[in-house]
Amino acid sequence: MRTVRIWAEHSPFDLKDELKKRGYRWSSGDEGRPKGWYVDIDEALEADEVRYLSEHIYRRDVDLFTQIITPFERYSVRA
Incomplete structure (x- = not known):
């Protein structure tokens, strides 16, 4: 299974x-990544997580930045 990183940028601070x-x-x-909250989940759960964020965090439809995280990226040696 592939992993997706979902970025919840500009989410309300109180949540x-x-x-x-x-x-x-x-x-x-840092390191060119977005500033904000993120989670890594199985790709099959992406639509459900975006729906959760839209309904419970943003309380509106949102177009969120997502990334596919490959094993190479996940387990790379970081300086």
Whole structure:
């Protein structure tokens, strides 16, 4: 299975604890990554997670930035 990274950029600050409970991690924007909350999930769960974010976090339809994470990227040696 492939993994998808979903970025919840510009999510409401007061809902950060909800994102943490759901397994989201914070990225400060270092190394060219977006600044915001993100989660890595199986590709098959992507639509459900986007629906959750739209309904419970943003409370509107959103077009979120997503990335496919390959094993090479996940297990690469970082400097």
